Amino acid sequence: MAFSVDTTSRTKGRRRSTRLVSEINVTPMVDVMLVLLVVFMITAPLLTVGVPVDLPKTKASAMNEKDKPLNVVVDAKGNILLQETPLELSSLVPQLIAITGSNPEVRIHVRGDKGISYGRVMEVMGAINAAGFTKVALITDPSGGPSQTPPDESRK
Numbered sequence: 001m002a003f004s005v006d007t008t009s010r011t012k013g014r015r016r017s018t019r020l021v022s023e024i025n026v027t028p029m030v031d032v033m034l035v036l037l038v039v040f041m042i043t044a045p046l047l048t049v050g051v052p053v054d055l056p057k058t059k060a061s062a063m064n065e066k067d068k069p070l071n072v073v074v075d076a077k078g079n080i081l082l083q084e085t086p087l088e089l090s091s092l093v094p095q096l097i098a099i100t101g102s103n104p105e106v107r108i109h110v111r112g113d114k115g116i117s118y119g120r121v122m123e124v125m126g127a128i129n130a131a132g133f134t135k136v137a138l139i140t141d142p143s144g145g146p147s148q149t150p151p152d153e154s155r156k
Contacts, residue, residue, distance in 0.1 A: 069108060074120055078117070093131040110137070
C-alpha cells in the first residue's frame, strides 16, 4: 500500500499544508495476478498425464459425463494399459473387477491407436464386454473428420 503526502504551498505567507492522500495502488496486485495467470496457463496442459496414442479422427460430439471413466489403452505396439499400467489381456478383466467392485455400470473408455489392428482392439472390447461391463466406449480424436474418400470409390 502506498501513501503520498501532498505538500503544496497555497500562498507565500501561509504555512504549508500537508495533506495525506490515501489511495490504494492496485498495480502490484494486477502484476502478481498476471504472473499467476501465465504460470497456470503454462502448467495446466502439463498436468494431464497419459499414454501417447494416435487416435482416429471423427466428427462425433463429446460425451457429457459426471464420473471419471476407467481408461483402457491399446498402444501402437498392441500393448494393453489400464490407467497407464501395462497388463496382459488375461489379467485385464480381473483388474477391472477388482477396481470397480464388480459394478457393471462403470464407464470404461477404450483408446486404440489408429495404426493398430482393428482385431486387437475388438479382442480387448470383447473381453471387457464378456465380463459383464455394459458401458464401454471407443474414444476418438474429435478434431478431425472421416476420410475424404467418396462412398462410391470405397466399394471399388
